[in-house]
């Protein structure tokens with residue numbers, strides 16, 4: 273029986289396996305194939321990465337990062353980067369291998385209790401036991417219950433890496449959000465807001481992605497693709513050659529699953545996606561060492577497996593983080609009520625907040641009172657249309673605010 277069995281080998285699972293190994297735990301990872309490359313483009317704010325070796329795995333960095341919203345171009349003054357996924361994967365695997373993490377191949381089918389821990393049974397037949405099992409199988413976890421009902425909002429995006437004629441973004445820049453409307457073929461510009469997320473990759477290569485920050489139900493890839501093409505045409509840019517296409521779809525507010533005995537979650541499976549941005553990787557890499565230290569300490573202390581899982585779950589989701597999540601979900605509920613113009617005005621106000629405030633809001637570092645203070649400040653400085661939506665949301669979504677106070 274291992275100390276910890278991590279199920280899934282995405283960035284969250286491998287990041288936590290490396291951290292648990294470094295904390296001296298006997299760790300195994302169960303995955304269909306740990307060598308499969310990570311295909312998503314993973315963006316991160318540079319100041320979110322305080323581990324220099326992980327910072328060194330970035331493949332692209334931009335100092336000139338902009339938001340175009342509410343009729344203005346706002347220079348963010350905050351460095352942003354993309355991981356070189358192969359380099360990140362190599363670095364995390366190197367760390368895992370250094371502490372003898374064991375890799376098992378298979379698809380987890382179910383989990384059953386055994387004396388002193390739990391046993392994960394695979395679809396292929398073999399089973400693996402550990403004192404604590406960590407489900408890191410992504411947004412729709414294999415072992416934990418996380419039903420995604422009709423109220424769940426989805427982030428959807430259609431993006432292209434390619435050679436473009438005519439620059440969609442200024443040289444050397446990253447446009448984090450361009451909320452100018454791109455009129456879609458299915459309805460007016462007020463329906464289903466989307467924005468452009470675009471980067472200059474050098475040598476005439478660009479990444480351009482039309483993104484629906486959140487919508488319930490999700491916006492279709494066909495609509496996003498058509499809007500992207502229209503937007504590029506409006507900017508006088510055409511795609512000469514397509515390298516990669518990214519189709520992105522994941523839930524923004526699927527909630528926190530319940531711990532199941534000795535089974536807890538981590539990463540997207542634990543509902544760690546930031547409901548205001550959809551980001552997760554930076555936060556998962558930052559939280560992994562803390563969770564690993566807690567697990568190592570409690571297992572060393574000889575508590576029961578269930579108590580150990582409970583303590584680790586508290587480290588994944590401390591009460592203050594739960595309060596913050598409720599506040600973010602309130603914010604998301606407000607965003608879902610906004611049309612393209614109101615969203616543009618909202619983000620223009622948001623990115624004009626004092627940098628320390630919006631930096632903390634979009635990171636894993638802030639506290640619930642800090643997030644509440646930022647929201648209040650934003651409310652006070654927001655234009656009337658945005659204020660109205662925020663007030664309406666407070667009226668309709670007061671249970672979320674109550675949850676933020678109670679931390680449940």
Ligand SMILES: Cc1cc2nc3c(=O)[nH]c(=O)nc-3n(C[C@H](O)[C@H](O)[C@H](O)COP(=O)(O)OP(=O)(O)OC[C@H]3O[C@@H](n4cnc5c(N)ncnc54)[C@H](O)[C@@H]3O)c2cc1C
Pocket residue numbers: 279280281282283284285302303304305312313314315316378379380381408409410411414518519520521522538539540541545550551552553554
């Ligand atoms: C296209 C796209 C772009 C994104 N861009 C960003 C971004 O820029 N920045 C950011 O922070 N976030 C981004 N996200 C959101 C989020 O960070 C990713 O979804 C991220 O991959 C989640 O990491 P994870 O390790 O929790 O899960 P995943 O990466 O989904 O990994 C899950 C792992 O579990 C394994 N698995 C699944 N089922 C089983 C099973 N039954 N048994 C065993 N193993 C199993 C899978 O093989 C995989 O190894 C993006 C998401 C998408 C879809």
